[in-house]
Amino acid sequence: EPEVTQTPSHQVTQMGQEVILRxxxxxxxxxxxxxxxxxxxxxxxxxxxxxxxxSEKSEIFDDQFSVERPDGSNxxxxxxxxxxxxxxxYFCASSLQxxxxxxxxxxxxxxxxxxxx
Amino acid sequence: xxxxxxxxxxxxxxxxxANLPCNHSTIxxxxxxxxxxxxxxxxxxYIIHGLxxxxxxxxxxxxxxxxxxxxxxxxxxxxxRDTAVYYCIVRYSGSARQLTFGSGTxxxxxx
Numbered sequence: 001e002p003e004v005t006q007t008p009s010h011q012v013t014q015m016g017q018e019v020i021l022r023x024x025x026x027x028x029x030x031x032x033x034x035x036x037x038x039x040x041x042x043x044x045x046x047x048x049x050x051x052x053x054x055s056e057k058s059e060i061f062d063d064q065f066s067v068e069r070p071d072g073s074n075x076x077x078x079x080x081x082x083x084x085x086x087x088x089x090y091f092c093a094s095s096l097q098x099x100x101x102x103x104x105x106x107x108x109x110x111x112x113x114x115x116x117x
Numbered sequence: 118x119x120x121x122x123x124x125x126x127x128x129x130x131x132x133x134x135a136n137l138p139c140n141h142s143t144i145x146x147x148x149x150x151x152x153x154x155x156x157x158x159x160x161x162x163y164i165i166h167g168l169x170x171x172x173x174x175x176x177x178x179x180x181x182x183x184x185x186x187x188x189x190x191x192x193x194x195x196x197x198r199d200t201a202v203y204y205c206i207v208r209y210s211g212s213a214r215q216l217t218f219g220s221g222t223x224x225x226x227x228x
Binding site: 004033035042043044045048056089091093105106107108109110111 | 151155158159160161162163166215216217218219220
């Protein structure tokens with residue numbers, strides 16, 4: 001069964017450093033997303049991406065964050081100058097159709113646990 | 118998107134049906150009910166969605182009341198691996214908004 005894969009599974013970084021979280025969405029999917037979940041809290045939407053541009057972002061997704069699809073298979077989240085409060089699980093997801101269509105079920109990866117020290 | 122209310126936690130005996138309720142009394146006519154689950158620290162997993170008719174797939178059944186103000190997710194034969202947080206999400210298909218996760222229901226399947 002096709003799945004979304006994320007690497008690394010765990011990333012430890014020092015405060016102020018830049019990190020790149022990587023995702024390989026399901027191959028025929030067109031819409032890509034990043035969510036995060038701080039330990040013990042709700043899953044929060046960060047950004048959606050379609051046709052090589054951001055289609056929607058939340059208030060969390062500020063200038064510290066950026067996304068990119070550098071080639072035909074990878075989808076990355078870059079966090080510049082990480083802060084302690086960026087520590088969370090980051091989930092990548094993909095869907096065949098977008099939010100404005102009916103069958104928009106999103107398939108999530110297993111997440112990257114980011115720890116900022 | 119309409120607000121949803123779910124019980125904080127539920128238990129179910131292994132092999133029995135798990136019935137997870139969700140209240141969405143402010144749902145509008147063009148809003149869908151989605152269910153996802155999250156097994157401990159894993160990524161959320163899509164289960165099922167529906168508009169007004171009952172739906173069934175290989176994982177679960179979704180029963181939506183006639184007035185659409187509430188719904189029930191049914192896992193027909195719960196196993197230990199179904200222990201997870203279950204999220205009921207109402208969203209408008211025409212909205213660009215993505216999934217908004219609440220606190221969900223922690224379902225614990227007991228041996």
